[in-house]
Amino acid sequence: MSSTLQREDIVRLCERVEGAQTRARAIPKLTDEYPALSVADGYAVQSELRRRYLAQGQRLVGWKAGLTSKAKMRQMGVDVPSIGFLTDRMARPENGAISTGDLVHPRVECEVAFVMRDELRGPGCTAQQVLAATDYVLPALEIIDSRFAGFKFDLPSVIADNGSSARFVGGGRARLVDELDLRTLGVVLEKNGEIVALGASAAVLGHPAEAVAMLVNILAELGESLAAGSFVMSGGITEAVAVAPGDNVVARFQELGSVSVRFTE
Numbered sequence: 001m002s003s004t005l006q007r008e009d010i011v012r013l014c015e016r017v018e019g020a021q022t023r024a025r026a027i028p029k030l031t032d033e034y035p036a037l038s039v040a041d042g043y044a045v046q047s048e049l050r051r052r053y054l055a056q057g058q059r060l061v062g063w064k065a066g067l068t069s070k071a072k073m074r075q076m077g078v079d080v081p082s083i084g085f086l087t088d089r090m091a092r093p094e095n096g097a098i099s100t101g102d103l104v105h106p107r108v109e110c111e112v113a114f115v116m117r118d119e120l121r122g123p124g125c126t127a128q129q130v131l132a133a134t135d136y137v138l139p140a141l142e143i144i145d146s147r148f149a150g151f152k153f154d155l156p157s158v159i160a161d162n163g164s165s166a167r168f169v170g171g172g173r174a175r176l177v178d179e180l181d182l183r184t185l186g187v188v189l190e191k192n193g194e195i196v197a198l199g200a201s202a203a204v205l206g207h208p209a210e211a212v213a214m215l216v217n218i219l220a221e222l223g224e225s226l227a228a229g230s231f232v233m234s235g236g237i238t239e240a241v242a243v244a245p246g247d248n249v250v251a252r253f254q255e256l257g258s259v260s261v262r263f264t265e
């Protein structure tokens with residue numbers, strides 16, 4: 001995957017995204033100024049952002065697949081999945097509190113998370129290889145937070161913004177992949193005791209492992225692999241739900257238990 005951006009443009013766009021993330025401020029989508037921005041350009045900006053965060057002392061703990069369900073693609077107006085990176089500073093404890101003061105307009109979604117036992121490399125990675133390389137799966141919540149005004153973006157811009165990554169929470173019951181059918185897990189997302197979304201894991205590319213395989217193959221295009229021990233979010237099963245201070249959210253997964261979090265100012 002080859003970017004056509006000049007180095008100074010990559011740095012400029014990275015600084016714009018980094019500033020929006022660290023200062024929790026909304027910015028125009030990047031294609032407003034760079035209308036020819038491509039998916040490869042978006043990943044070039046994301047890679048520069050990851051390099052900066054790691055240089056600042058953050059630790060890479062895994063990756064996320066984004067826009068992997070028809071509901072999310074329809075909600076966000078895109079038609080191709082994407083990936084982003086996860087660092088230790090994005091992790092939050094199960095049943096803990098997440099401040100919204102350093103987020104722009106947070107939304108929450110429920111996902112199946114994979115913890116990898118073995119390294120995976122593309123191209124040509126398959127869902128079967130993902131399942132064979134998985135240590136265990138567990139239920140998770142991802143708090144996404146597009147830094148673009150009005151939560152409106154295109155694919156290159158959201159990739160540059162690291163797939164709207166903000167926070168993630170794992171919980172529930174860890175299970176081996178051969179103990180359950182990952183295609184048919186039902187999920188209920190509740191906010192303040194009311195059901196706000198329902199879904200089944202097959203909404204994620206037909207099978208969550210397909211999303212992880214897609215992620216591995218995109219990493220291969222970037223010259224990278226999925227390391228053993230990685231925590232991988234396979235993508236939102238339902239549409240993302242907006243949250244605000246005072247909200248309590250719980251996702252109940254068939255066979256995997258529940259995971260919850262509350263939001264403060």
